[in-house]
């Protein structure tokens with residue numbers, strides 16, 4: 001966990017999950033996301049203290065445990081005014097909702113409730129209904145809706161630097177994931193197209209490095225999503241009688257060289273695959289049907 005200066009008073013802590021930091025004044029400063037757990041937050045607080053950087057605010061971009069898991073420890077240490085998007089805020093306050101939705105609403109057994117899926121609950125002081133300008137004391141910053149990776153993810157723009165959360169991934173992380181986690185393929189692409197048009201001089205993804213010239217990385221993300229969509233369509237199209245979503249997850253992951261190592265991990269891939277399917281369904285290219293008491297995805301062309 002290392003603190004990098006991006007431009008005056010705008011920083012980020014680089015780690016497996018990045019955490020942004022903005023110094024608004026001598027008395028006010030804000031973290032953007034909180035890392036996976038207590039240990040990460042302890043390091044952040046130690047570095048801020050050693051550099052005499054103030055901390056009064058916390059912005060959570062989306063309710064994935066690797067981005068908010070450290071927030072409960074922070075809130076226990078000091079008063080921190082916490083801002084989060086609507087819907088995501090509901091999960092931040094009731095984190096069991098994530099394993100609950102990944103497992104189709106079934107009360108999740110303890111094995112499915114790991115720290116990567118469920119952080120400790122936190123308090124949210126301000127819920128953002130939609131992106132726009134946010135005031136902190138005398139300062140202001142912009143936010144931008146970036147849905148697709150999660151239902152209501154919001155990015156932050158300060159001094160023309162975009163904190164994109166998981167609106168895109170660094171190239172290395174993108175290829176490591178094979179099939180990135182998304183909940184809506186159409187919105188994911190639209191958010192990427194939106195990022196391309198933002199008048200920003202640099203961007204920090206949730207996972208990866210700060211880049212001034214981030215456009216090639218955005219293009220690479222768009223390419224990967226198109227490739228996965230194409231792969232899924234061709235896998236469905238090859239099966240005359242349709243294919244179950246689970247089988248499709250298996251075929252797609254095998255094709256991408258992914259080895260799924262746990263049940264929660266399977267469910268994450270299942271969600272992502274289904275999110276590409278809903279785009280194909282809306283475009284009329286595939287359909288989700290029940291055939292002989294089996295839920296199958298079939299090509300619409302026949």
Ligand SMILES: [Zn+2]
Nearest residue numbers: 062064149166
């Ligand atoms: Zn995420």
